[in-house]
Amino acid sequence: MLFSTYELKSLTLKNRIVMSPMCQYTAKDGFANDWHLVHLGSRAVGGAAVILQEATAVSPEGRITPNDLGLWQDEHISKLQQITTFIEEQGAIPGIQLAHAGRKASTSAQKDQKGKFLKPAEGGWPIVAPSAIPQRADSGIPEVLDKKGIEKIITDFSTATQRAVKAGYKILEIHAAHGYLLHEFLSPLSNLRTDEYGGNFENRIRLLTEVVDAVRKVWPPELPLCVRISATDWANEGWDWSQSVRLANVLYERGIDVLDVSSGGLIHTAxxxxxxxxxxxxxxxxxxxxSIKIATVGLITDAVQAETILVNGNADLIVMGRELLRDPYFPLHASQKLQASIPWPLPYKDVEP
Incomplete structure (x- = not known):
């Protein structure tokens, strides 16, 4: 099953393997470069059906670090078009994850300072969130988003989506996981609002559903639209799997095709x-x-493990991250292990086992 084709809206995936979005922290002013071309392109060469680009900020203030990719201006499109064209030339489908980091924004990407909050004097910027609760004790206190700020978030997702279409992406994923802005609104641990965006379940999911509705208006209806969630905060009184089930049904009714199920990220000590x-x-x-299609992710590292998940009906798609970093050609190697015959790239034919 891992190497069976899969129909998703108007697309035919050549197998069930999806490369997970993984931040590279190598962009400058949001611009992609040759690292992204080679990084994403090599996994397309390696046989993955879908290549999901890392969390791409919908606004400058929505970046996790100063080195995040962005899609808040038209000038970002050109290099991304080169990347999506190459991915498609390898028989893979280019996808993009759009994100806003919320209270986890304005942090350092430097290895020795990873996650350190950056003050404006250090190259940082003001951060926003549903409530004035810092991510950590040493993080900045976020500004509480008012109605105007919320409307800007929705507009930013919409305009970034329009640029994603122009850049040639065929799958779009809205990032509502890992403690970033949309997840911050979902969880009662980070959302203490008393207006229509806080309190009960319906209010806490409101921003996500409004972003989904705005994105759907400008995303081609024949192409798949996905949402990534954290199924649980791994913390008492937080977001949990039962709320995730309710959200899955709401998103399905609103036209979301795939729910990419991850977890955690809101509470760093969880x-x-x-x-x-x-x-x-x-x-x-x-x-x-x-009824929504499910993609599963999280330490899936072996061909038999992935095959078993599909055979048992536990998920529809296998999303792989670190294993594809370790082995860009994992799909080609996995196909041999499962005795599935898939073609190697033509320039590599002479070394095909």
Whole structure:
């Protein structure tokens, strides 16, 4: 099943392997460069069906670090077009994840200072969130978004989507996971608002649904639209899998095609029991209790492991991150292990096992 084709709206995926969005922190002023071309392109050469580009900021203030990719101006489009063209030439489908970092913005990408909050004098910028709760004790206190600020967020996602269409992306994922802005609105641990965007479940999901509606208006209806969520905060009284099931059904009714199920990221001290396939139970439960297609991610590192997930009906798509960093040609190697015959890239034919 891992190497069976899969129909998703108007697209035919050549297999079920999706490269997870993984920040590279090598952009300048939001612009992609040759690192992104080679990084993303090599995984397309390696046989993955879908290449999802890293979290791409919808505004300058929505970046996690100064070195994030962005799509807040038309000038960003040109290099991205080169990347999407190359991906498609390899028989893969180019996708993009659009994001706003919220209270996790304005941090350092430097290896020795990773995650350090940057003050304006250090090259940082003001951060925003649903409530004035810092991510960590040493983080900045975010400005509470008012109605005008919320409207700007929605508009930023919409205009970035229009640029994504021009850049040639065929799948779009809205990032509502890992403690970034849309997740911050979802969770009662980070959202203490008393207006229509806080309090009960319907209010806390409101910003995400409004972003989804705005994006759907400008995203081609024949192309798939996805949302990534954290199924749980791994913390008491936080966002959890039961709310994720409810959200999955709401998003399905609003036209979302795939729910990309991850977890965590909101509470940096959360005791997450990381092990092989540790997030799969959440994906499986949501799939059982909703009609939406499910992508699962999280320490999936082996061909048999991935095949078993699909055979057991626990997910529809396999999203892989670090394993594709370690081995850009994992799909080609996995096909041999599963005795599935898929063609190697023509220039590599002479070394095909």
């Amino acid at each position: 005791p997450i029991p990381v092990n092989y396939g540790y997030q799969l139970p959440f994906a499986s439960q949501i799939k059982k209790e909703s």
